[in-house]
Amino acid sequence: MDKRLRKTQRILKVQEQLQKMAEWRLASLKRQAIELRNAQEDLIQTLNHDDALHGLFVESTARRLQQLAAQEGQVEQAQSEQGKVVLDRAMQVKRTERIVDTLALEHRRAGEKKDGLALLDRLATKSDASLP
Numbered sequence: 001m002d003k004r005l006r007k008t009q010r011i012l013k014v015q016e017q018l019q020k021m022a023e024w025r026l027a028s029l030k031r032q033a034i035e036l037r038n039a040q041e042d043l044i045q046t047l048n049h050d051d052a053l054h055g056l057f058v059e060s061t062a063r064r065l066q067q068l069a070a071q072e073g074q075v076e077q078a079q080s081e082q083g084k085v086v087l088d089r090a091m092q093v094k095r096t097e098r099i100v101d102t103l104a105l106e107h108r109r110a111g112e113k114k115d116g117l118a119l120l121d122r123l124a125t126k127s128d129a130s131l132p
Contacts, residue, residue, distance in 0.1 A: 002107045
């Protein structure tokens with residue numbers, strides 16, 4: 001097999017793995033964002049319940065809500081950036097796939113041409129070859 005084709009196929013495999021890793025990171029960020037929203041909802045429900053000790057924990061609960069909101073903002077920004085990385089990786093994979101397809105076609109055509117020339121040489125070297 002052509003050396004360039006083999007190298008390009010290896011590059012394609014690496015790029016596919018990098019794309020999967022980027023997708024996994026994006027999925028992880030999405031899960032993290034959901035967990036932060038759920039934690040905020042739980043704290044808000046806790047604040048809404050009437051409780052005898054309710055007044056003692058309002059300040060700390062409010063601070064925790066602010067922290068969670070800040071973390072959620074950071075996660076959403078990271079999610080946006082990771083989405084761009086995933087898209088970029090997917091485009092790289094597609095470009096490399098096209099290159100591999102082109103090289104494979106060229107390699108196959110070169111093999112067919114070589115086989116055709118070898119056949120013509122054999123036909124031409126036969127002493128009893130009859131032409132149609």
